[in-house]
Amino acid sequence: MSSRRRASSAPATPPANVRAQGRVFDSVLDLIGATPLVRLPRLVAAERLSADLALKLEFLNPLGSVKDRVGLAMIEAAERNGQISPGRTTIVEATSGNTGLGLALAAAAKGYALTVVMPEGSAPNRAKMLRLLGAKVDTTPARQGMAGAIGRAESLAARTRGAWMARVFDNAANPDIHAASTAEEIWRDTAGEVGVVVAGVGTGGTLTGIGRALKPRRPSVRIVGVEPAESAVLSGDEPGPHQLQGIGAGFRPSVLDLGQLDEVRAVSEAE
Template sequence: MSENNRQPALHARGRIYSSILETIGATPLVRLSRLAEDAGLDAELLAKLEFFNPMGSVKDRIGLAMIGALESAGRLEKDSVIVEPTSGNTGIALAFAAAAKGIRLILTMPESQSDERRKMLKLLGAELELTPARQGMAGAIRRAEELVESMPNAVMPQQFHNNANPDIHAETTAEEIWTDSDGTVDVVVSSVGTGGTLTGCGRVLKKRNPAIRMIAVEPEDSAVLSGGEPGSHMIEGIGAGFVPPILDRSLIDEVLTIANESAFATARKTAQLEGLPVGISSGAALSAALEIGARPEMAGKRIVTIVPSFAERYLSTPLFDAL
């Protein structure tokens, strides 16, 4: 029996958790051998599978971290309401953390976000305010600010400004990558939404090995990091149309822009070759990783790609149109 056909020995967790919130993190780093072989790469591709978090995305980490920061700062009272603009996954992360803690939550988001995300948010008890799609995340942010101004008991974590966002990635995500790879990483590829993942990981990993290259990924149709104009695109969760305030651009070695269809195609191929149904922004990041890995100087190098979310959250999007 080949190694890939063997089920791993059972490793019990050895504890009973007091809350679902305690299960966040410690996501696996998985080698994508078939995807690399299909592309003819001599580089090694690894995927940090953030959909192993309890609500299925990398944002679980920051949802709990931002609420924890509000609690530590004494900004949450018994009747407090959390208000936050979100493209979806951060909202789900905040919603499950707020539900577990008994906190009221109002989320503003562009109406273009998938039905799956909206339904999940409502299931978790969040209240939704949808903003016009053409306004992008900027419109959702403006509406959230209006709500906070009109509600005396409202607080806004502000994921695009909140230091708890990159800090939790520095404390957990970066440490997991370093430990699981035994410190042998050459490139880290991260699609940029708030910029928290790239900033937190880059801060730690580059300090330990300055030669590690941090690659930022953004939509071709909203390439603001590359000096382009903001625009509408179909890669949910990234490309907010402005440079996120918490993004430390000094950590970025290169920015790659990815077309909508490239993100869709790579996500589909990853599912078909690796058995990993990944989300759209994951497809964008993996598309960039394949582009980097094809370079001659990448032969024998190890490329880690952050895979933010799972495909099932995008059933009503063009990711599934060609199937």
């Protein structure tokens, strides 16, 4: 026999920084949520900040945004309430942002037909992705904004048998999922040491849900919303066209609880 030692067939212990993507999941929907926080020490040093700064990497959701959480949550809430069922229901929604992709992901995985209405001028790649996921895409004149898209979606739903509108701007499942998951992840990963949460305001569901979950436990936490300066409705200005996809709907959504926001910042496209 050779005196050389045989290499062990046992797998090596993975490095501590290997993430969970090596695991096997039963559904792509199981990959939604549980996104990490990443500290930004170089930016903190460069800006001479007195606090830690971290980003929550929602782009690690399957289709790249926080709206994957919302799309799945709205569908599952409607299923629990007996409002929809696969093979019988057509989901209809008006969106210019990532809500459509979140709905399309969940609809494709669960077997629902989906029609998305978007204002013209919305990102063309988003419409292409929606179609690749099996959704139908309809468009409305850009000058009508989201109000026009919502009106068209309501008209389509009214004449489509078995249609159900998700209504992300009005659906309580939107802020509820952020209270139940996004906020809990932030609380856990910061060990409760969270001082300020900042996010763009589209539907308002993210910050509403986070505020509702965190403020009772840490009253000092500040919730700060960001909206486009070109359509700073929450700051008291008139709605207007802008190129910041996914935020600045041009009206105050009913799911947005302004009582949870300590501050709203208007940020220009250039900024």
